[in-house]
Amino acid sequence: MPIRLRDFLRFGVFGVAVALIVAFGISPFTGGVVQQWSRSDVEARSRLVFNAIQPFLDRDVEDQSWDRLSDLFGRVAQDKKILAVGFCSYAGALVAPTPEMPPNFGCDKIARSENESFADIAVGGRRILVAAFPVNGSKGRSYLVILTDLSFASARSSQVVAYLLASLAGVVLVLTVGSIIFAVFMLRSWMSSLRRAVDEVRLGTARKHPPATGSALDREIHKLLRRTEDFSVAHQIDWTPKxxxxxxxxxxxxxxxxxxxxxxxxxxxxxxxxxxxxxxxxxxxxxxxxxxxxxxxxxxxxxxxxxxxxxxxxxxxxxxxxxxxxxxxxxxxxxxxxxxxxxxxxxxxxxxxxxxxxxxxxxxxxxxxxxxxxxxxxxxxxxxxxxxxxxxxxxxxxxxxxxxxxxxxxxxxxxxxxxxxxxxxxxxxxxxxxxxxxxxxxxxxxxxxxxxxxxxxxxxxxxxxxxxxxxxxxxxxxxxxxxxxxxxxxxxxxxIEWPPSALASVPARETCRAEVFREFDLAEGTKLIVGVERFDYTKGIPDRMRAIDALLTRDSSWEGRLAFVQIAAPTRSKLDTYSRLQAEAESLADAINARHPGRQTPIRLVARHYEASDVLKLFRAADVCVVSSLHDGMNLVAKEFVSSRDDNAGVLVLSSFTGASREMSEALIVNPYDTEELAAAIKRAMSMPLDEQAERMKLMRQQVKENNVYRWxxxxxxxxxxxxxxxxxxxxxxxxxxxxxxxxxxxxxxxxxxx
Structure with missing residues (x-):
């Protein structure tokens, strides 16, 4: 089948044109991805700076040591990507700003919220990212402000787009010239050669992994496609079954x-x-x-x-x-x-x-x-x-x-x-x-x-x-x-689902508390601590009972004033480790109750299954919920407790070895193996002021609401x-x-x- 060189030249020109059109078509998307990535990088750097200086910031703010604060901000602002650092006091005044702080910047430009916030402002033709991090002090909530110049992101985006255009045009041109030369010398086998060339390009985009010996173009296209896939689920305010x-x-x-x-x-x-x-x-x-x-x-x-x-x-x-x-x-x-x-x-x-x-x-x-x-x-x-x-x-x-x-x-x-x-x-x-x-x-x-x-x-x-x-x-x-x-x-x-469906049948907290106190014969004014688990050796049930024992031994003033109700549903009783655990827990509860008789026994161990509505009733009645798992993938008990507290009261004591501790940092995070630390956390939880309880609980409830099982x-x-x-x-x-x-x-x- 006769093929003319002119046909191959036309094919080459057409291939280059198509490649350039495609490249120009995707360049805005590529630039946007790079700018978004740059912004995310700046936000992460700002967050890292805040976490690093927070202990010094809390100290200086509490002492009102503005000179030390100014010196601290000056060291932070030495980072070449940070434009300026300042502090917005609870009264809204800008304190200790670094010299590069824009003169027209004021604390009224930040979002005064309970969580960190990021906003863009324009200053002198430049785009500035303003990061505000809340700092809670004795006089109220203040904010650390970090300003970063985002103009580098546009430059970086332009460089990436230029590199993409140049790379695609150059590689396509080289491949086209190579194909023409190959066709001239191998005219009789032009069909098989063309098919192999097309297959190579397609394999660079279609195979799940770039070939180890493939061309640079194959690997680059593969990498770009993989990166464009790497995006998260769009944030949805209200995740529901619908x-x-x-x-x-x-x-x-x-x-x-x-x-x-x-x-x-x-x-x-x-x-x-x-x-x-x-x-x-x-x-x-x-x-x-x-x-x-x-x-x-x-x-x-x-x-x-x-x-x-x-x-x-x-x-x-x-x-x-x-x-x-x-x-x-x-x-x-x-x-x-x-x-x-x-x-x-x-x-x-x-x-x-x-x-x-x-x-x-x-x-x-x-x-x-x-x-x-x-x-x-x-x-x-x-x-x-x-x-x-x-x-x-x-x-x-x-x-x-x-x-x-x-x-x-x-x-x-x-x-x-x-x-x-x-x-x-x-x-x-x-x-x-x-x-x-x-x-x-x-x-x-x-x-x-x-x-x-x-x-x-x-x-x-x-x-x-x-x-x-x-x-x-x-x-x-x-x-x-x-x-x-x-x-x-x-x-x-x-x-978990939000809100739990069983919560609709659970009465208000006062009613729940009265019913639970009657069920366990608790004296008026008793601090109620609860735990709800299966009888499993990973849950740390004996450890939390030992913590109650240590608390009462160290501070006898709590005797008769607290009660720990542990609900533990028997499970896998055919296995010796589980049956031994239940026997050990029951024996330990009896021993601790014997050591602290008082006007009411401190530990109530209930070895039976509780229905979901009964568990939520217990959660609503409690002052403290203890989740002391020795190791847990997530632990949904912690989230169920938080979901039940629409009164924004109650304190969660949470093991650091649970997945939940990475999401609910407002809980009192403890090492369950450290009996004294666990005992101290329980005591702190029982003594925590209601306003602090509410502040912590609101944040945890918002986290569980936004990241519920439907979002999962x-x-x-x-x-x-x-x-x-x-x-x-x-x-x-x-x-x-x-x-x-x-x-x-x-x-x-x-x-x-x-x-």
Whole structure:
């Protein structure tokens, strides 16, 4: 087939023109991204400066030592990116400004709020970022003001855009010239050469990872595409079930949602009065059940109730909740022997203590591992059987199903699998204890997105992957590639519904307090301290009782004036560590009560399950809530206590080893292993003035409200939508032949799974 050189020249000119048009088209977006990044960097630097000087700032403000303050600000302003630093007193006067402070700047230009604020102002044709940080003093709230000149951001943006245009034009020109030369010398094979060149460009944008030996253009395009994907969920003021439902329909129109967990959201038990429905006391269920009510779909779980088999249809399904069904519950059956190996054995005697690091030795037995793997396969098969499409969104929950994501991926290669690990993830040294560490990590990497409560746990997981699995890790975007599949590692701090639905049936605080005081026979004026947990060795129940003992021993004036009510629902009683814990706690409570008889015993240990409304009633009646977990992924009890206090009273004493402590810094954060520190925090909580209680509680309630469980779910849904869109776009950009072959293989996989 004769081809003229003129045709190749036309193609080259056309390619350069198209490349330049595309480059100019995306340049405004690129510039905007760079400017936004620069602003975020400046905000972070301002926040870092404030955190670094806060102790000195508090001291100088309290002493009204303006000379020292001026000297401190002068040292801070030596940073070349900081224009000026000043202090707005509670009266609104600008104090100790550095020399570069604009003469027309006044304290009336800042937002006087309870939280940090950032605002742009124009001074002399320059754009200035004003960062204001509240400083609480004895005379009122003042503000540290840091001014930064943002003109460098525009310059940086222009440089990046210029670099982008020059790079694309240069590379396209070189490739075009190379193609012309190649065509001149290899005219007879021009079709195959052109196809390879196009494939190389496409692979640079379509493959999930840039080839290690690819061109600089391939790697650069890949990097830019990955960066444009890295954005967070748009802030939504009011996250509600309706908002999540609208979001689901907007970003995942027509998507099928499947949830997999060991614990079911509704349990049917047989009693003397017939079959009753019970909602289990589970943070996982509390978090996910409102999402399923909002979004619909199918929940696959272990049927553990004594009447569960009687209430399902021929396909082991039941519509829930009763009275207003909105989604399907599919139950999977497990025998008692299988439960001993899979649940009690590997999951709770192996993975649970391994991940929580509370000095209980993990037990790893090969029989338990084989049972764990078998049950994981059974649940994966159930999920595949419930799937009505070849690309469902599957939410895999917790440590019971570490192997399931890979198993589902093998049967439904186009599925979007979001796995969430509800407990902590240990460091690599600790995780190396597990004999099947590689299989567990590879199973989890079958996920599209793998979520943990905190960034710390994400970092630990990536370190484990780096140490135990041969894979490619992109630390910049926190992604792991294994066997041609990419998994994104993300932090999704879980939360609760806002407001809790059970709160509607709970009376006002005065009524709750009167009922609780009657129930526990407490004297008028008693300071009520509460704890609500499962009987689990990770929760630190004996530690908080020892703290009460230490407080009463050190300060006998509190004897007869406080009562600690600990609600502890028995759990996993078949395991010796749990039964021993309950016996130890009961014995310890009796011993402490004997040492401090007084007019009323200080510790009331209640070993039974409390309904959600009863727990909220106890929270509303309390003066102090103690959450002293020795290690916890998040701990929703802390958030439930805060959500119940619409009176803005009460104090939360919170362990530093919970994920919640990273979100609710207004609580009294303690080391639960330090008995004296915990005792001192409880005493401080009981003595805290009401105005300080209100200030702390308002901030925590706002945090829980804005970052509720619907935001948690919405974030994951948006990330899954982004992943699905990305995969579809990349599939479209692949060659027609490859796309056809891939689609054929995917349809074959799905057809086999349905058979």
């Amino acid at each position: 908002a999540v439902q609208d979001l689901l329909h907007g970003v995942l129109p027509g998507a099928e949602v499947l949830v997999l967990s060991n614990r079911e959201p509704y349990i049917h038990n047989r009693t003397d009065h017939g079959i009753v429905v019970q909602r289990p006391a589970s943070g996982l269920v509390s978090a996910l059940e409102p999402i399923m009510r909002a979004c619909g779909g199918t929940w696959v779980a272990h049927g553990s109730g004594s009447a569960d088999r009687e209430t399902v249809d021929a396909n082991d399904r039941i519509r829930v909740p009763e009275g207003a069904p909105s989604y399907t519950l599919r139950r999977v059956w497990i025998s008692e022997a299988e439960q001993d190996g899979y649940y009690y054995g590997f999951a709770n005697e192996g993975l649970w203590p391994l991940c929580h690091i509370v000095f209980v030795r993990p037990a790893f037995r090969s029989g338990d591992w084989h049972m764990y793997r078998e049950i994981n396969q059974r649940f994966a098969d159930a999920v595949v059987a419930e799937a009505r499409t070849e690309d469902p969104v599957v939410l895999v929950q917790d440590y019971h199903f570490a192997l399931v994501p890979k198993m589902i991926r093998q049967r439904l290669p186009k599925a979007t699998i979001i796995s969430f690990w509800h407990i902590p993830w240990p460091n690599a040294e600790t995780f190396s204890i597990c004999p099947w560490r590689r299989e567990i990590i590879e199973g989890m990497l079958g996920s599209t997105i793998l979520g943990f409560h905190t960034q710390f746990h994400c970092n630990n997981f990536i370190e484990c992957v780096d140490r135990f699995v041969e894979s490619r890790i992109d630390r910049e975007v926190q992604a792991v590639s294994l066997g041609g599949h990419e998994t994104r590692i993300r932090a999704y701090p879980i939360s 779910a919405g974030t994951m849904l948006v990330d899954s939508a982004r992943s699905r869109t990305r995969e579809r776009i990349l599939a479209l950009t692949s060659s027609g032949e490859s796309a056809h072959a891939g689609a054929t293989r995917a349809r074959a996989h799905w057809s086999q799974s349905r058979e």
